[in-house]
Amino acid sequence: MTSIDMPWYLELVIVAFLLFGALVALIGSWGLAKLPDFYTRLHGPTKASTLGVGCTLIGSLLYFSHQQDGVSVQEALVTIFLFATAPVSAHMMGKAALRRRLKGIQGTRNMPDR
Amino acid sequence: MNLAYRRWQYWLPRPLFSLFLALLWLLMVNEFSAAHALLGLALGVAIPFVTHGFWPEEAKIKRPLPLVRYLLVLLVDILRSNLVVALRILRPARYLKPGFFSYPLALDDDFAITILASTISLTPGTVSIHYDAEANTLLVHALHLENEAGMVADIRERYEKPLEEIFR
Numbered sequence: 001m002t003s004i005d006m007p008w009y010l011e012l013v014i015v016a017f018l019l020f021g022a023l024v025a026l027i028g029s030w031g032l033a034k035l036p037d038f039y040t041r042l043h044g045p046t047k048a049s050t051l052g053v054g055c056t057l058i059g060s061l062l063y064f065s066h067q068q069d070g071v072s073v074q075e076a077l078v079t080i081f082l083f084a085t086a087p088v089s090a091h092m093m094g095k096a097a098l099r100r101r102l103k104g105i106q107g108t109r110n111m112p113d114r
Numbered sequence: 115m116n117l118a119y120r121r122w123q124y125w126l127p128r129p130l131f132s133l134f135l136a137l138l139w140l141l142m143v144n145e146f147s148a149a150h151a152l153l154g155l156a157l158g159v160a161i162p163f164v165t166h167g168f169w170p171e172e173a174k175i176k177r178p179l180p181l182v183r184y185l186l187v188l189l190v191d192i193l194r195s196n197l198v199v200a201l202r203i204l205r206p207a208r209y210l211k212p213g214f215f216s217y218p219l220a221l222d223d224d225f226a227i228t229i230l231a232s233t234i235s236l237t238p239g240t241v242s243i244h245y246d247a248e249a250n251t252l253l254v255h256a257l258h259l260e261n262e263a264g265m266v267a268d269i270r271e272r273y274e275k276p277l278e279e280i281f282r
Contacts, residue, residue, distance in 0.1 A: 024196060031203035039243075039255045040212050043199055046235045051196035073141050083192075087235030087242070094243035094255065104212065 006066060014059045021055030028052055038102050039094065046090045054079055125159070127166040132158035177280055184276045191237045191272075198239055202257055213259030214243070217252045217266055220274060226281045227252075233273050240265070 032044040057075040064072040126132060132155075139154030140146060202210065217234075221227050231242040234254055244253035256265065 024200060027200045027203055031199070034207065035203065036207050036210070037212075039241075040210065040257055042241050042255065043239065043257045044203075046241060047192075047196050047199040050192060050236065054192075072144070074144055077138070077141055083236065084232070087232035090235050090241050091231060091243065094241060098244055098253075 010062065010066060014062050017055045017059035017062070021052045021057075021059065023052075024055065025049060025052030037104050038097050039104050042090050042094055042097075046086045050082060050086055053082055125163065128162040128169075131162050134158075135161055180276055180279045184273075184280065187272065187276075188233060188236070195237045195239065199257065202239065211258055211260065212256065213262075214253060214255050215259065215262045215265065216246075216249075217242075217254050217269060219250045219252060220270070221277060221281070222250070223281050226277050230269075230273055230277055234269060237273075240269075 028044045028047070028049050032041055035041045035044070057079055061072055061075040064075075136151070136154035136158035139157055140150055143150050219227060219230070221230060227245065231245065231252060234240050234242045234252065239257040241255050242252050243255050245251075246253065254265075259265070
């Protein structure tokens with residue numbers, strides 16, 4: 001793909017967003033691997049991934065808005081869909097875990113007994 | 115009941131939602147033309163017509179201005195929450211004190227409760243797990259639970275009160 005020349009500061013901003021997004025997503029995945037029980041692992045996908053994907057999308061939005069005419073809005077749509085669906089899936093997984101009486105780690109306060 | 119199909123509400127149960135869908139379609143194809151506008155409008159009419167049986171009662175957004183403020187607060191909090199959770203993940207697990215608490219809801223509108231539950235899941239260290247319709251409480255899991263009453267008060271002040279204002 002041929003690309004239109006970019007001013008260096010715009011490149012810098014885009015790179016910063018992409019790197020920060022990637023870093024946050026990496027931390028989120030690391031959390032998924034190391035957090036001790038199911039309920040704490042639920043926090044990964046709703047939090048870290050939203051910011052990680054969000055930053056990556058802002059980078060993409062800036063890049064494609066510069067490369068093509070007009071603002072590229074599809075990234076904004078992806079963000080909206082992500083923010084609307086991530087909490088719902090976390091809610092459903094948490095509910096399923098409660099139903100199956102998955103144990104929390106030692107020291108979990110107020111563990112519900114249903 | 116008879117002649118129901120004569121009323122426009124029968125064919126267009128959610129005018130705003132239809133408009134939103136049409137707009138969404140235009141944004142998704144990322145180009146504006148008469149053909150796509152028509153297609154978007156057709157989808158906007160067809161989708162609510164087919165699915166409106168599954169929808170709860172339409173919530174009325176009474177005040178749009180607090181809604182905008184709410185969204186801004188939410189955006190900032192999502193940013194904060196991500197950093198907080200990232201830090202907690204990086205620290206050794208023995209410092210974590212996870213726990214559940216139940217949050218007594220003051221809202222009674224289904225849609226508003228859905229938004230509140232989503233907000234709780236997107237903001238610092240909390241995920242809403244279960245909605246108890248009888249007691250009208252939300253069961254919330256916190257990644258780090260130190261002060262239960264403080265957390266409940268936080269959610270009430272920061273999110274539920276503005277939501278009450280918007281949907282009242």
